[in-house]
């Protein structure tokens with residue numbers, strides 16, 4: 001092999017970079033970490049199906065926003081006939097008043113930071 | 129023809145994953161086994177190819193010179209386009225790898241107004257390639273939000289930069305739009321230009337379609353048919369920390385995305401895509417143009433068996449003398 005020093009250095013850099021997720025997870029020891037979310041309300045049911053909420057709640061609130069801001073409709077009727085006021089802070093955050101233990105836990109796990117709170121007021125939380 | 133065959137090949141891959149992970153419940157195979165096989169073949173294959181290249185001798189000193197070579201002190205030399213030092217070579221390589229400088233120089237030859245040959249610059253390939261490759265890199269780095277816990281800080285920074293315009297929810301990533309645009313251009317380039325269509329092979333289209341299918345399934349997952357990312361991240365974290373788990377309830381589209389990635393990884397070292405590693409080993413780029421200062425020894429020079437005239441004379445002296453031929457040594 002010619003230029004063995006350079007080639008082997010290159011190969012090692014390549015392998016370390018490509019397998020870095022393994023080493024980072026082993027180093028942090030959080031390979032089986034899973035966010036624990038707390039439901040702060042007495043209610044049993046969210047505004048829609050739980051499975052749907054888990055994967056697509058951002059679509060739902062965006063739909064709500066459009067309805068309110070563009071169509072002036074404020075009432076949402078869920079599939080089981082209940083009606084809700086379509087509001088991020090007054091409805092979602094009323095039941096899920098523990099933002100830091102609910103929304104934020106999930107979001108920091110997958111690295112999303114919704115920009116909604118630039119304008120909308122976060123619920124005040126009791127520091128425990 | 130090649131276009132349709134490769135399209136069918138990619139559709140077959142999608143179908144395999146769809147049926148396999150969806151109907152036949154083989155999530156473990158498509159979520160764990162295929163990716164680990166793909167990753168190992170990818171890493172092993174690249175190392176194998178690089179070592180094989182490194183064993184090949186470079187008999188001639190062949191850097192391409194794209195500017196004035198270093199010569200007399202009062203002549204300005206082009207330090208990056210015709211480097212004479214290692215530093216210059218590193219600079220040239222960086223420009224090549226990061227900004228595709230040689231594509232920037234791409235020209236187009238045309239016959240205009242009868243027999244008039246015109247050379248013009250052709251920057252579209254450079255632009256398309258740059259859009260595609262950079263988007264790809266940024267997307268892969270952004271994907272680290274699924275691969276590690278905690279997420280490295282620059283990943284979140286990159287995601288927020290990528291979603292800078294905050295269009296829609298989930299926020300539209302600019303790279304998603306750019307990579308689709310780039311790939312579409314790269315595909316149509318092959319279809320529209322007759323010379324290019326003539327030289328395009330099955331594998332050229334296959335790679336384009338495969339990557340396009342990965343991108344489309346990813347975009348579908350993010351913006352249209354949602355998947356539960358909390359479950360996805362459990363799967364990937366399990367994968368990347370050697371304790372496999374397959375959470376219940378991830379949609380088949382995720383397994384299709386992952387299977388296409390596994391296929392890409394597997395095919396990578398065997399295809400033209402190894403140019404990712406190969407660009408670093410191309411002697412036309414990674415040598416300094418210093419052939420007038422340093423002698424390049426051909427590593428191939430093995431001892432050749434020669435028979436000199438002196439030896440010849442020694443061997444046949446008597447016969448030559450007998451025939452009356454002139455001799456150098458009596």
Ligand code: HEM
Pocket residue numbers: 264267268270271274298301304342343344345346347349350351355357360364382385386389392
């Ligand atoms: C060649 C490598 C890959 C490419 C080019 C690619 C491409 C993409 C693209 C363009 C998206 C759209 C959203 C975005 O840009 O973030 C996406 C989404 C996604 N990809 Fe990939 N991907 C690759 C590998 C992987 C791997 C290895 C996994 C997981 C094991 C994965 C899981 C996902 C998931 C879960 C989404 C949905 C993201 C969301 O909903 O926000 N991808 N992919």
